[in-house]
Structures are given as structure tokens and as C-alpha cells.
Amino acid sequence: MQFILNPAMIGCVSDEPTLTELDDIEALDRMYRSRLLRFVAYSTGDQDLAETIVQDCLLKAYRGRESFRGDCAVYTWLAHIATNLVRDHQRSRKFQFWRNVQKTAPDLSEMSSLLPSGESSPESQMLARESAQLVSVALETLSVKQRTVFLMRFIEEMELQDICQATGMRISTVKTHLHRAVKAVRLKLGGRA
């Protein structure tokens, strides 16, 4: 399995000090690990597998840093590597077999108590936590591509153009997957979709 940079990854200019980040593996790890971990964990639905993929992703990025031209954000580049790694794992027959046997999905329930309470009432806080759980459940019903673009757009807050570059999809395809994903989430939340 070899990561090849997508030649279409052009036109994305970032203000981030990209090259210095990539030269320092500790900084790369510190800055992007948790973000990548969340994206991969919810893409695969398996937190143990996500840790392995994120580690592979960061190492690939570090070792292939000379091929990064700095014409897009580092995270977009990392997300592109992570997406390829997730796809490779999902294609492997071994993964298909073990996925359902050993899957350890991220559990958000333990995080509910850590959420800042704000000024809302306990009832509305509880409702907000339950809604977040429903989003998590709805994500599991989505296809891999729908889940990927939903996470990139609404959780990682990436621009549509960056999602295109990270996934290699056309913008119309990204919008279609987003539309279907939003529809499924709305349905799960009791909407009219």
C-alpha cells in the first residue's frame, strides 16, 4: 500500500506555517492527532483501529513531507492520507471479517457530563446530550462516503473545496452525499425528512 499524492490537490492556499509543522513529528502529533482520531474513529466506528490508522497517517505524512507542496492546509493533506488509509482498511477482507467482531465504537456517554452547562436548564442540557447521541447513532447508518463528507463538513468544519481535495470527489458528488447524510440525521432527530 503506497500513498500517492493526488495531483488535483492544488489551488488551496493556507496561511498556516506548513513546512515547519511537517518537519517536527512531535508538533505534528500534538497538533493533529486528536482531530484525526475523531475523524477516523467516527469514519470507521472503531476507536482501536482509528488509533492505528492515525499513527500510520502521521508517519506517512512525516516521511512523505517532501512531497507536500504547501498549496493546501496541512489538515486537508492529512485528511486525504487518512481517508485513503480508511478506504484501504475497509477494502481488506480481513477488516471486513474482524470489523464486526472486535469493533470498539467511541462511547460519547462518558463525555456528556463534561460538557459545559452554559446558562440552559438541566432539562435542555439533557436534551442536547441525547440529540448528540442520536447524531452519533445516525452516523452509523450512513454509507462510508456520506459519513466521511458529513464529518469533514460539520465536525471538522472543512470547506467544500477542501473536502473535494481530501476525498478526490467532485463538488457535486460531495453535495449529494452531504444532502443524503443531513436527511438521515434529520430523520433520526425526528424531523420531516
Next chain:
Amino acid sequence: MEDQLDREQTHLTDEQFTGLLLGTSPSTVRAHLQECARCSQEAERVSGAIAGFEQQSRLWAERRAASLPALEVDRRPGFAWLYRPQAWTAAALTVALAVGIGVSIRQDHRLMVHQQVAQVGPAPVVSPATLKADNELLSAIDGELRADASTPASVYGLTAATHGARSKAAKRMSNE
């Protein structure tokens, strides 16, 4: 137009709702939220749920990432195994083991050859007395064999004639 609200339309379509969440909807769609409580509540509920999920998943990922060991990269260039003491130890042990086995096999081989040589090497020592006794015995046997002139042919009465013919032939040869 998909993004424009029809006069008969009372609520946002799925596409308009998605556009609203993506932030790509036109002003007419946003204006509709001011008038329609149902669409407004749903938009608020869905965006709030997604925001809550984002917050919880971020906390989860930060905690999880903090609990993992820091990523380490072996920065040594190619032939990194040259710098690993374990590799050298393992290689030395392997060589020592191979040499030890070779020496052991070689020694065993030498012992076997030596044993084979020992079996065929020194001849049995015979004393002169034994030799003399053996010679006397052989001479005695030889004498007895010479003294016994009977042959199987003599049993059939052929001994004299044959002996005579042989004698005649001998005489003829001597005369010649």
C-alpha cells in the same frame, strides 16, 4: 429555481434545509425562518444536535489522544539496524552458535576417523615360538600328504597304467 421559495410552498425542502446548514442558502430561505416557527425549530434542533455531537466527540478525542503514548520516529537514516545493539547481539549469538555447532561436528568427525584407523591399524603380534610351532605343524601336515599316494583313480585300478604311461612318456622325453 430550487433555492427560491414558491408562493404555495409552506416549508423548506430538503435541499433548502441542507443548504441552510451548509450556509449556502439564499436570503429568501433565511427570511423564511423568520416567519416559519416549524422550520426554524427544526433548523435549531438539528444544528444544535450537530454542535453538541461536535463538542462531545472533540472532548472524547482529546482525552483519548492524551492517553496514548507520543509518536516516535526513528530518525536514523538507512541501515538503521546497524545502530541497534539488540541486532548486533543477536548476530553475534547466531555466529557463535554456528561456529560452536561446526566445531562440535568437526570433533565428532575426527573421533570417528580415529576409531576407524584404530580398528585396522596395529597387526597382532606373533612370538617366534608360536611361529616355529606353526611351521612345524604345517611341515608335518605336508609330509603326511606326500606319504599318502592313493588317489581316487587308483580305486578303479587305473593308477599303474596311468603311472606307466606317464613313465613311458617321461622316458621318451629323456631319450630325446
